[in-house]
Amino acid sequence: MTHNKLIDCMKEKAGLVQAVVSTVSSMEDVLRYAVDLTLQRNSKTIVVPGLDPQSLQELEALCSDAGLTVLQPPFRAHQSQIDTALTGADWAIAETGTLVLDSGSEDLRIATMLSETHIAWIPASRILPDATALSAYLVEKMKTPPGYMSFITGASRTADIERVLAIGVHGPQELHILVMEENPS
Amino acid sequence: MIQTAQDMKTYKDRIRAALGNQFLRKALDNFASSYRVSRAKAFEGIDLDTLKEQIAESKDQALTQLESLFVQFKTRAEAAGAIVHLAATAQQANEIIAKIGRDNGVKTIVKSKSMTAEETHLNDHLEAEGFKVTETDLGEWIIQLRHEGPSHMVMPAIHLSRQQVGTLFGDVTKTPVDLEDIDLMVKVARKELRPAFLAADMGISGTNMAIAETGTLGLISNEGNARLTTTLPRVHVALVGLEKLVPDITAALRIIKVLPKNATGQALTSYVTWITGAVECAASSTGKKILHIVFLDNGRLDLAKDPVFSEALRCIRCGACSNVCPVYGKVGGHTLGHVYIGAIGLILTYFYHGKDNARAIVRNCLNCQACKSVCPVNIDLPYLIKKVYANILRDEGTRPVKNTVLSTVMKNRGLFHSLLKVASNLQKPLVQKDAGVLRHLPFIFGKAHDFRTLPALAEKSFRDQWPKIRPHIKNPAYRVALFGGCVVDFVSPEQAISLVRLLSAHNVQMEYPMAQSCCGLPAMMMAEEETAADVAIQNLEALNSQSHDYILVLCASCGSHLKEGYSKLLAKKPEMKEKLRILHDKLIDFSSFMVNILKVVPESFLQNQTQVAYHSPCHLCRGLGVTREPRALLQTAGLDYTPCKDEDVCCGFGGSYSLEFPEISSEILSQKLDHVENTGADVLVTDCPGCVLQLRGGMDKRNSRIKVRHIAEVVADNLKNP
Numbered sequence: 084m085t086h087n088k089l090i091d092c093m094k095e096k097a098g099l100v101q102a103v104v105s106t107v108s109s110m111e112d113v114l115r116y117a118v119d120l121t122l123q124r125n126s127k128t129i130v131v132p133g134l135d136p137q138s139l140q141e142l143e144a145l146c147s148d149a150g151l152t153v154l155q156p157p158f159r160a161h162q163s164q165i166d167t168a169l170t171g172a173d174w175a176i177a178e179t180g181t182l183v184l185d186s187g188s189e190d191l192r193i194a195t196m197l198s199e200t201h202i203a204w205i206p207a208s209r210i211l212p213d214a215t216a217l218s219a220y221l222v223e224k225m226k227t228p229p230g231y232m233s234f235i236t237g238a239s240r241t242a243d244i245e246r247v248l249a250i251g252v253h254g255p256q257e258l259h260i261l262v263m264e265e266n267p268s
Numbered sequence: 269m270i271q272t273a274q275d276m277k278t279y280k281d282r283i284r285a286a287l288g289n290q291f292l293r294k295a296l297d298n299f300a301s302s303y304r305v306s307r308a309k310a311f312e313g314i315d316l317d318t319l320k321e322q323i324a325e326s327k328d329q330a331l332t333q334l335e336s337l338f339v340q341f342k343t344r345a346e347a348a349g350a351i352v353h354l355a356a357t358a359q360q361a362n363e364i365i366a367k368i369g370r371d372n373g374v375k376t377i378v379k380s381k382s383m384t385a386e387e388t389h390l391n392d393h394l395e396a397e398g399f400k401v402t403e404t405d406l407g408e409w410i411i412q413l414r415h416e417g418p419s420h421m422v423m424p425a426i427h428l429s430r431q432q433v434g435t436l437f438g439d440v441t442k443t444p445v446d447l448e449d450i451d452l453m454v455k456v457a458r459k460e461l462r463p464a465f466l467a468a469d470m471g472i473s474g475t476n477m478a479i480a481e482t483g484t485l486g487l488i489s490n491e492g493n494a495r496l497t498t499t500l501p502r503v504h505v506a507l508v509g510l511e512k513l514v515p516d517i518t519a520a521l522r523i524i525k526v527l528p529k530n531a532t533g534q535a536l537t538s539y540v541t542w543i544t545g546a547v548e549c550a551a552s553s554t555g556k557k558i559l560h561i562v563f564l565d566n567g568r569l570d571l572a573k574d575p576v577f578s579e580a581l582r583c584i585r586c587g588a589c590s591n592v593c594p595v596y597g598k599v600g601g602h603t604l605g606h607v608y609i610g611a612i613g614l615i616l617t618y619f620y621h622g623k624d625n626a627r628a629i630v631r632n633c634l635n636c637q638a639c640k641s642v643c644p645v646n647i648d649l650p651y652l653i654k655k656v657y658a659n660i661l662r663d664e665g666t667r668p669v670k671n672t673v674l675s676t677v678m679k680n681r682g683l684f685h686s687l688l689k690v691a692s693n694l695q696k697p698l699v700q701k702d703a704g705v706l707r708h709l710p711f712i713f714g715k716a717h718d719f720r721t722l723p724a725l726a727e728k729s730f731r732d733q734w735p736k737i738r739p740h741i742k743n744p745a746y747r748v749a750l751f752g753g754c755v756v757d758f759v760s761p762e763q764a765i766s767l768v769r770l771l772s773a774h775n776v777q778m779e780y781p782m783a784q785s786c787c788g789l790p791a792m793m794m795a796e797e798e799t800a801a802d803v804a805i806q807n808l809e810a811l812n813s814q815s816h817d818y819i820l821v822l823c824a825s826c827g828s829h830l831k832e833g834y835s836k837l838l839a840k841k842p843e844m845k846e847k848l849r850i851l852h853d854k855l856i857d858f859s860s861f862m863v864n865i866l867k868v869v870p871e872s873f874l875q876n877q878t879q880v881a882y883h884s885p886c887h888l889c890r891g892l893g894v895t896r897e898p899r900a901l902l903q904t905a906g907l908d909y910t911p912c913k914d915e916d917v918c919c920g921f922g923g924s925y926s927l928e929f930p931e932i933s934s935e936i937l938s939q940k941l942d943h944v945e946n947t948g949a950d951v952l953v954t955d956c957p958g959c960v961l962q963l964r965g966g967m968d969k970r971n972s973r974i975k976v977r978h979i980a981e982v983v984a985d986n987l988k989n990p
């Protein structure tokens with residue numbers, strides 16, 4: 084698959100499982116997206132595990148303008164107050180529209196599990212065709228324990244009542260994927 | 269508590285009750301239809317057969333080395349900070365887990381879905397020990413609140429309506445719930461269960477794959493509850509059946525590629541989680557998760573060494589064998605399983621929950637092969653089901669009288685055939701003139717059998733007519749032997765006579781080897797394997813002549829049993845090997861012979877375009893893998909073939925099955941006939957005399973205008989120069 088095809092496939096497959104996929108070109112776009120969406124949902128708080136200090140500063144500035152709070156780690160202390168989680172993803176799998184997050188950090192796990200809305204950005208260069216292409220990486224990670232690796236495909240879902248699809252039973256109710264294209268064409 | 273019927277009388281009462289549940293039937297029916305579509309879509313562009321073989325092979329490989337895989341896993345996982353246990357029995361597993369709870373001062377527990385925990389009845393044990401256990405998978409939570417077992421391995425609450433769930437939630441939350449709004453019910457569960465997660469001291473999960481190379485647990489889930497269960501509480505216990513051990517990530521990824529697609533037609537579940545060792549956990553005093561991994565043996569190590577049954581351990585619990593099972597579709601999982609449900613449940617119950625729980629349910633199989641064809645790890649489920657039944661008969665040392673009679677008679681072909689002759693005379697007062705059906709059912713049949721008319725035995729069997737009608741073809745293009753089978757020979761000789769006409773018209777010399785007997789499938793269905801092997805040898809001898817190019821069958825069930833069943837039955841008889849090979853190579857079904865060998869052409873047939881619907885017999889489409897030829901033949905023979913819904917779903921006959929479970933047989937049949945009637949066809953065609961018998965009997969009972977005929981008959985009737 085050519086690189087553009089991979090990106091298209093990723094977008095299409097993720098869309099099929101109710102993820103909202105957008106293209107962005109900078110970290111600034113990502114931060115703005117998170118703030119805007121949080122406001123749209125009438126939410127108050129954002130967590131950003133592992134964000135680089137400079138971006139974190141920018142986000143805090145944006146949030147204070149918008150009247151939002153950036154919660155500080157450890158997130159266990161806020162487990163019932165997390166509205167939006169903004170995280171990166173390590174890899175993506177185009178074939179199934181899946182995000183791969185190395186979730187060894189407890190804060191990252193709590194953010195992606197207890198938030199109402201999960202926004203994840205992924206550099207386009209890190210989209211792989213299928214899970215097999217990820218084997219070597221997975222084995223390497225598994226061989227340096229402890230580790231908690233997550234594949235995330237769409238939002239939390241269930242069909243346990245009359246097989247009717249319902250989104251957001253335990254995990255985030257929405258998943259937004261921001262594909263970061265360094266040179267968007 | 270799960271209470272499975274342990275005797276046939278109780279079981280039949282349960283079946284009647286289940287059949288009366290309209291919601292269940294409709295829900296399962298809708299599911300079966302949509303499942304087929306979404307599964308096919310999910311596997312588009314994937315070479316499924318190869319993938320299935322690869323998984324089956326790697327599973328088999330792993331099963332021969334479970335002990336060493338376990339040791340490898342334990343070494344790796346413990347090096348990564350986990351504590352690994354091996355429980356010999358279900359009771360031991362439960363005790364180990366309770367002790368982990370006590371040792372860590374645990375009071376509350378959240379659980380994510382685990383069939384293995386259902387197997388050990390873990391919740392009952394923990395609750396009796398004073399722990400508060402909350403199931404967090406939505407379906408599991410619902411059935412926990414109802415004190416029921418799951419009715420499907422993947423969708424545990426599929427038997428319940430939204431109104432039932434809404435009412436239940438209303439009672440639990442003491443707040444009325446809109447009985448139509450499923451989204452809202454899901455939110456109620458989210459809200460009710462979240463505090464349980466936040467407060468829990470311990471989380472218990474199952475595991476889909478345990479990777480030995482790295483000591484990693486692989487979990488798949490859609491709801492996200494497995495992630496919360498393994499993250500929030502300070503203690504995590506994973507309960508793992510030993511057969512979940514796989515050597516490496518490659519094997520694990522292969523399972524993931526198939527499991528969600530085969531389970532529900534989903535490309536991938538929302539979450540796949542890989543846990544290696546004790547990860548960061550602020551709730552624990554050490555800052556590390558307290559991780560215990562409890563492997564469960566409970567008979568698995570023995571089972572893995574069993575030459576016949578070990579393949580049952582390949583199961584990856586996708587639940588598909590329930591999804592496609594026509595019996596499951598009518599009675600649901602509480603009636604077709606104990607803890608484990610559907611085809612695999614009929615087998616595993618015997619090994620994990622004892623013969624008392626398996627005794628009745630194991631008989632409830634039509635041998636339609638639907639489960640086998642959909643199983644992603646190629647388990648020969650129908651065969652193992654019969655084997656379990658045989659084991660139970662052996663364990664109990666009592667054979668039903670009918671088994672003894674059947675065996676005695678079948679082993680002696682002379683006796684069998686003269687008894688049939690006597691019966692043909694005895695039935696005369698019961699036979700309706702000209703119709704060839706029984707006017708009254710003999711008294712031994714109860715009312716439940718009245719859903720179809722039963723055919724009379726033919727006045728003169730095919731074998732008795734044969735010497736007079738045997739054609740003599742000069743310089744034949746082919747010489748073929750017909751294996752007739754009991755129904756053709758003694759009930760429907762007209763089907764074989766049609767064949768004689770067709771073959772003669774195409775310059776083919778047919779023979780009817782007189783020493784042939786029943787194919788033996790009825791004996792297999794009744795788990796009389798020794799008898800089945802006996803008649804198999806008789807038939808192999810009877811058909812073992814160098815002079816025929818092909819051995820033709822008009823009966824798909826006989827054909828698939830001769831081709832596949834015999835080699836399994838006679839696997840331990842090397843002296844039969846060569847004869848089996850010849851039989852295997854020469855055996856061909858009627859349609860394939862006409863289309864692929866004779867290459868019949870439209871010019872030979874009247875093109876009257878009679879509208880026909882087609883029923884694809886289980887043992888033809890799945891047993892022999894023949895699907896294209898019959899449809900092509902109908903078109904060549906000048907008939908207007910009209911596709912019908914669920915053509916390849918069983919007609920509910922299953923030989924003696926329809927006598928043992930007439931109510932279920934009748935329901936399956938009735939649905940089939942509805943579909944056929946909806947096509948507007950004038951004739952229903954199929955290529956198995958057993959199916960003809962069932963379908964014709966059903967149409968006759970309905971006074972339907974639709975005629976039911978064997979494909980050889982309709983094709984012969986359209987011959988231009990008969």
Ligand code: SF4
Pocket residue numbers: 589592593594595596610611632633634635636637638639640649650
């Ligand atoms: S063979 Fe048919 S009836 Fe028997 S378990 Fe499998 S699907 Fe069900």
Ligand code: SF4
Pocket residue numbers: 582583584585586587588589590611612639642643644645647649
């Ligand atoms: S036996 Fe096969 S089809 Fe049935 S649940 Fe197991 S893997 Fe799935």
